[in-house]
Amino acid sequence: xxxxxxxxxxxxxxxxxxxxxxxxxxxxxxxxxxxxxxxxxxxxxxxxxxxxxxxxxxxxxxxxxxxxxxxxxxxxxxxxxxxxxxxxxxxxxxxxxxxxxxxxxxxxxxxxxxxx
Amino acid sequence: xxxxxxxxxxxxxxxxxxxxxxxxxxxxxxxxxxxxxxxxxxxxxxxxxxxxxxxxxxxxxxxxxxxxxxxxxxxxxxxxxxxxxxxxxxxxxxxxxxxxxxxxxxxxxxxxx
Numbered sequence: 001x002x003x004x005x006x007x008x009x010x011x012x013x014x015x016x017x018x019x020x021x022x023x024x025x026x027x028x029x030x031x032x033x034x035x036x037x038x039x040x041x042x043x044x045x046x047x048x049x050x051x052x053x054x055x056x057x058x059x060x061x062x063x064x065x066x067x068x069x070x071x072x073x074x075x076x077x078x079x080x081x082x083x084x085x086x087x088x089x090x091x092x093x094x095x096x097x098x099x100x101x102x103x104x105x106x107x108x109x110x111x112x113x114x115x116x
Numbered sequence: 117x118x119x120x121x122x123x124x125x126x127x128x129x130x131x132x133x134x135x136x137x138x139x140x141x142x143x144x145x146x147x148x149x150x151x152x153x154x155x156x157x158x159x160x161x162x163x164x165x166x167x168x169x170x171x172x173x174x175x176x177x178x179x180x181x182x183x184x185x186x187x188x189x190x191x192x193x194x195x196x197x198x199x200x201x202x203x204x205x206x207x208x209x210x211x212x213x214x215x216x217x218x219x220x221x222x223x224x225x226x227x228x229x
Binding site for chain 1: 165
């Protein structure tokens with residue numbers, strides 16, 4: 001069964017450093033998403049991406065964040081200057097993009113980001 | 117997106133059926149109801165989705181009454197591995213407004229021997 005993959009599984013970085021989280025969505029999916037989950041809190045939407053541009057973003061997704069689909073398979077989330085409060089699990093998700101009951105989002109296993 | 121309300125936690129024993137009810141009084145005509153499961157340190161996993169009446173798959177059943185203002189996820193004969201957080205989400209599947217999933221706190225289900 002196709003699945004969303006993410007690398008690395010765990011990233012440790014110093015405050016102020018840039019990090020890039022990588023995702024490989026399911027191959028025939030057209031919509032891509034990033035979510036995050038701070039430890040003990042709910043899953044929060046960050047951004048959605050379609051047709052090589054951001055379709056929606058949350059208040060969390062400020063100028064420090066950016067997303068890119070550099071090639072036909074990868075989808076990345078970059079945090080330019082990490083802060084302590086960016087420590088969280090980051091989940092990538094994708095969906096096919098067809099209307100109807102079978103169009104659901106599939107999540108990757110997540111990247112645990114720890115900012116020291 | 118319609119707001120949902122579900123219990124914070126539920127406890128069960130192995131082999132029992134677990135029913136989690138979600139209220140969504142403001143559900144719109146185009147909204148579907150979707151349930152996700154999440155284990156600690158893992159991504160949410162799609163369980164089941166429905167629009168009305170009853171939907172069943174190999175994992176669970178979803179019961180939706182005629183007024184669609186609530187839904188019940190039924191997990192038959194749970195095992196220890198069903199211990200997880202279960203999220204009820206409601207959203208429009210017919211337009212691009214289904215782009216964003218808004219998760220609540222979910223229901224923590226704990227299964228004990």
